Amino acid sequence: MKKLLVIMVAVFAFATISAATGGMFSKADVKKIDSIPAMVTNVSIPVKTDELSLKKFIKESFYKNFGIGLNVEPQLFKAVDIDGTSIFKFAVTYKGVPVEGTYTVLTVRNGKIDRINNGLGRIDLDVSKLIAPEIAVRSAMKVRNITKMPKKYYTEKVITKHFGNYVPAYIVRFPAIHLADSRFHVVDAKTGKVLKSGNSTYFNVDADYEIPDEDGIDPALATDMAKIWKFNPSVTPDVIDVELPWVAPYDDADLETEQLGFLTTDKDSEGIRKIKAFNCPNVGGTVSLEEMIGYPINVPLCSPTQLANKLDNGSFIYNDCEDGHEFKEENMTSDKIDRCAEISMYYHASKIYNYLRGLYKDIDSTGKFYLQNNDAERPLNVIGNFQMPDTSDLQALMSGTAKLVAMDNAFFSQDNPSIGDLLSQFGVKGDLLVFGQGTKGDFGFDGDVVYHEFGHATIYTAGIVGMEFTDKYGISNEPGSVHEGIADTFAFLMTDNTCTGEYASEAIVKWAQSQGGMVEMDKEGDFYCMRTALNEYTVFEDFIGEVHWDGQPLLAANWAIYKLIKGSDTDTQIHRDNLTKLVLKTLYSIGSADASFKLWADTFMDEVGKDDNFKGKKSDIEKILNDRNFFEEKRARSANETVKTTYIGAGGTASEDDPMGGGGGGIPISEDGEDINVGPSYLQFYFDVPENAEKDGLSITASVAADSSSSMIGGIGGGGAPVVEVYYRKGSPVEYVTGEESMKTEVLKDGKVEADGTGSIKNWGIAGVEKGTRYYFQFINTAAAAGVITNIKVASADVKEEVSDEDTDSETVDEEISMEDDLLPDEEQDQKKDKSSGCSLTF
Secondary structure (H helix, E strand, O other): OOOEEEOOOOOOOOEEEEOOOOHHHOOOEEEEEOOEEEEEEOOOEEOOOOHHHHHHHHHHHHHHHOOOOOOEEEEEEEEEEEOOEEEEEEEEEEOOEEEEEEEEEEEEEOOEEEEEEEOOOOOOOOOOOOOOHHHHHHHHHHHHOOOOOOOOOEEEEEEEEEOOEEEEEEEEEOOOOOOOOOEEEEEEOOOOOEEEEEEOOEEOOOOOOOOOOHHHOOHHHOOOEEEEOOOOOOOOOOOEEEEOOOEOOOOOOOOOHHHOOOOEEOOOOOOOOOEEEEEOOOOOOEEEOHHHHOOOOEEEOOOOEOOOOHHHHOOEOOOOHHHOOOOOHHHOOOOOOOOHHHHHHHHHHHHHHHHHHOOOEEOOOOOOOOOOOOEOOEOEEEEEEEEEEOOOOHHHHHHOOOOEEEOOOEEEEOOOHHHHHHHHHHOOOOOEEEEEEOOOOEHHHOHHHHHHHHHHHHHHHOOOOOOOEEEOOEEEOHHHHHHHHHHHHHHHHHHOOOEEOHHHHHHHHHHHHHOOOOOOOEEEOOEEEOEEOOOOOOOOOOOOOOHHHHOHHHHHHHHHHHHHHHOOOOOOHHHHHHHHHHHHHHHHHOOEOOOOHHHHHHHHHHHHOOOOOOHHHHHHHHHHHHHOOOOOOOOEEEOOOOEEEEEEOOOOOOEOOEOOOOOOOOEEEEEOOEEEEEEEEOOEEEEEOOOOOOOOEEEEEEEEEEOOOOOOOOOOOOOOOOOEEEEEEEOOOOEEEEEOOOOOEEEEOOEEEOOEOOOOEEEEEEOOOOOOOEEEEEEEEOOOOOEEEEEEEEEEEOOOOOOOOOOOOOOOOOOOOOHHHOOOOOOOOOOOOOOOOOEOOOO
């Protein structure tokens, strides 16, 4: 029998051990994730801080001491100075291939290394014998239901982690269908199997004026003044006079004449323009999908265009803010669309960018902070009044007559080649912050939304880019949830306000009411909140598997820490500055792109102990995190009471005619000798069987439906209905393990039960349970459609042993149309609307 290795990728159980004997690490404390030395403290190692000296230390001292890093080359990714703390973050390559999302980080104080954070383990791979990239593309095509080899696609060779094992892989991208489409597929470069799919976009939820005669304005007298809301139209309803910072001069010698006067920042001393603002009117533009799918299908696209112009207008004061709140198709043209959103976005984006630049700097010749992709060729692009293609009318999409409709959301998207192709016609290069012209509110009007999305850009700059990871408990959405919790934190750090997105939240409520429904929304006083920092949610026990919801404990913990440190002091800005710097130091220190809550908390607490502004309250801060369950290992929540909602990913079963295992967005496992794809729910559950239970079994009941949560582009899975089974285990969570030799992933469980029930209400029965014992269970989906499970109830029941493996339930769920199928004209193709892998301010 082959020995099984329990897999832990970003597992949260840290073991504090003594380091290898001898030398500079003899007294170090080492916290490990599986076998990886994730955080090394209690060291004080003098070091030269030039790049070559630091690389030499990493390779010849750190890697060798801990037996990792053979054939690995560290490369400086980012170096920052925050209040005298220098953090040097190195990415790594293995035999010349980037190791995805993996860093070794040195924190230096007073010329000495006092902490090493690390995400690299031992790698031993042959990367010379890999499949051709075209084979990986064909596997990704099956996930997307693309039937013809695209004329254009992008592949990138990487080393990735899958259930704790390093795997050579290709990241595959197809041409984007619009600005929110940053979908990717990670394909095993040895087997051709799709390991995971996702979307790296982080989602957030009539003007009538005359342009003055150009001859009537002296360009030299044009000002950078504007009228805009300090925070948003709800909290600060009166517009105020502001002078917009950094705007390029009216006679900027490096801009063409037709580029002068718009909201483009001036070149700084390093030749970098930090922000460029765009409107997005409907001028009848389209994007062709022919290069991707081989068919001449055109999808409507609003056109990023700079419109607000101080040379035409004398300033950036446009009296159209009151006309831009609601979506009106007739007002989306270039001559009528409001300039207010364009100006508002620029104002708030420059405000937070300028704030962060005052708190820390890059360690290089310039000593200034820039976002990761902000260089001489790429400003941060903020695009307002964005509208979406209407995906509800398939015939119109197929015929090229579809319309643009409101988008009740906003998003951040990192620069990537597929989006770059789409935007090249508009001269747009770089990262995007995009704000929708919503049905009942313009998301560019809400400062909180801008700060939230800029927060995502800052987190990306620190190298925290993960959305999900696989470990012994299945798939975790913790990295995305940490992203959202920190992005929300940036909003309150800018406003000193616990309620996030009051204006955008009210707009969503109004939209729901206009559709004859209602959306559940937090409220503080008279204001709706997208999320509130006053929440009482805890890690895992209150999670549902949706990143915005699951990020709330981190938001609330940060607010509680801020209140603790501030105390009764009325000068709040200094305390917000200090917390912002603490958050930034933690972000830059983490050694993995896949940040879990425990990894965040351990790194954060070590930094607290070294920060003069916080270390006096270390025990109180640790209690805040502990009370919210940040240090818990087992990713499971109680089902002793009814659980309202949880999400379950797409699975998709491999078949004989699909040797690549394209399937849905799940994970490949081996079960009873068969290779299948399953989508496990993001959380497991536990139930404590009472000592005095009258029955010998457990009944699990719940409602199951296809996940139709808002997705700007559709999800990764297929159409139809989810097929949900339950894995269960006595005393311990269900675990996923990989054989040392076979590399097949199997599941440690006591059993599996299939569903009974008619309609959407399902029942799973577990027979022969032991009274007075805790049982863990996990929902598993084998279909290509993601699902949402509601009203989960567990009770003692008489359950017969199962006699058949066949699930005879043929219930289907109404399907919805989305862009997920990329509009293939194939009669056998499913149309659906599925759970997005991206993130948004809303959920």
